[in-house]
Amino acid sequence: MTTATFAIGFATGILRATDPRSKARMLRNNFWTFLCISLSFLTLIPLFSIVYLVLQKGIPLLKPSVFTQLPPAPGLTGGGFGNAIQGTAVMVFIALLFSTPLGVLSAIYINEYSPKARLSNAVRFVAKLLTGIPSIICGVFAFSVVVLSTGTASAIAGGVALAVLTLPTILLTTEQALLGVPKALREASYGLGATNFQTIFRVVLPEALPAIMTGIMLAVARAAGETAPVLFTAAFNQYWLKSLMEPTGSLSVLIYNFSTLPYDYQIQMAWTASLVLVALVTLTNITAQLVFSRPKR
Numbered sequence: 133m134t135t136a137t138f139a140i141g142f143a144t145g146i147l148r149a150t151d152p153r154s155k156a157r158m159l160r161n162n163f164w165t166f167l168c169i170s171l172s173f174l175t176l177i178p179l180f181s182i183v184y185l186v187l188q189k190g191i192p193l194l195k196p197s198v199f200t201q202l203p204p205a206p207g208l209t210g211g212g213f214g215n216a217i218q219g220t221a222v223m224v225f226i227a228l229l230f231s232t233p234l235g236v237l238s239a240i241y242i243n244e245y246s247p248k249a250r251l252s253n254a255v256r257f258v259a260k261l262l263t264g265i266p267s268i269i270c271g272v273f274a275f276s277v278v279v280l281s282t283g284t285a286s287a288i289a290g291g292v293a294l295a296v297l298t299l300p301t302i303l304l305t306t307e308q309a310l311l312g313v314p315k316a317l318r319e320a321s322y323g324l325g326a327t328n329f330q331t332i333f334r335v336v337l338p339e340a341l342p343a344i345m346t347g348i349m350l351a352v353a354r355a356a357g358e359t360a361p362v363l364f365t366a367a368f369n370q371y372w373l374k375s376l377m378e379p380t381g382s383l384s385v386l387i388y389n390f391s392t393l394p395y396d397y398q399i400q401m402a403w404t405a406s407l408v409l410v411a412l413v414t415l416t417n418i419t420a421q422l423v424f425s426r427p428k429r
């Protein structure tokens with residue numbers, strides 16, 4: 133670009149900027165830009181308010197003993213909620229054990245083998261429908277199928293209820309992750325003589341793994357914070373978990389139980405349990421992002 137061309141373009145820009153219509157368009161553009169930025173900051177206010185409140189109420193009782201001791205009896209002080217952390221981890225693990233293979237393999241079928249088949253469309257519809265079903269319905273389902281069959285609330289029943297909740301999230305996010313893999317990678321794999329199975333498990337899945345893990349972590353966050361399904365299926369236990377076929381404590385139910393008691397110490401412990409639950413979910417997501425993220429090529 134020569135100096136004369138630059139000067140002509142600069143002068144033209146000045147003339148356009150002085151045009152009343154151009155000024156009006158610039159004002160409207162600046163207004164909508166400012167409005168969008170302001171609303172974006174407003175969406176952060178609820179999150180930071182929750183984090184601030186949980187930190188303010190939960191830190192006073194946060195000490196190592198709360199992770200290793202059992203909950204105190206109503207009206208007493210001391211103790212912790214180690215059994216609730218143990219029960220939450222066990223039930224979330226059971227839920228992932230059921231839902232992750234089923235969700236990932238179903239997403240592979242509907243995306244890689246028969247994306248336009250009627251069965252694939254039906255699976256997508258049912259998965260989207262399940263995301264809108266209230267969690268208490270999943271709890272009632274697991275109660276009628278597992279609890280009534282075994283005759284007792286248990287960690288297995290709680291895991292089944294959470295598996296029903298996490299399955300659609302894992303399936304839909306895995307499908308989106310597979311859709312995000314460039315077709316050129318598949319074509320290159322086929323060009324080298326790989327079969328469809330080899331292409332999926334050696335090329336497509338490794339490329340989509342970070343996004344798949346993000347979906348699994350979202351499912352973990354939802355499962356760890358659910359109260360109604362666990363209240364129906366696992367009930368609560370004041371002691372350490374010794375068997376998967378007995379009532380099991382969880383952080384969400386402990387928070388619910390302690391927050392309704394008329395004792396200040398139990399209410400403060402409910403806030404501390406809320407802080408621990410938020411911290412565990414946050415650390416799980418951050419760890420997954422750091423471990424499974426990959427630099428862009």
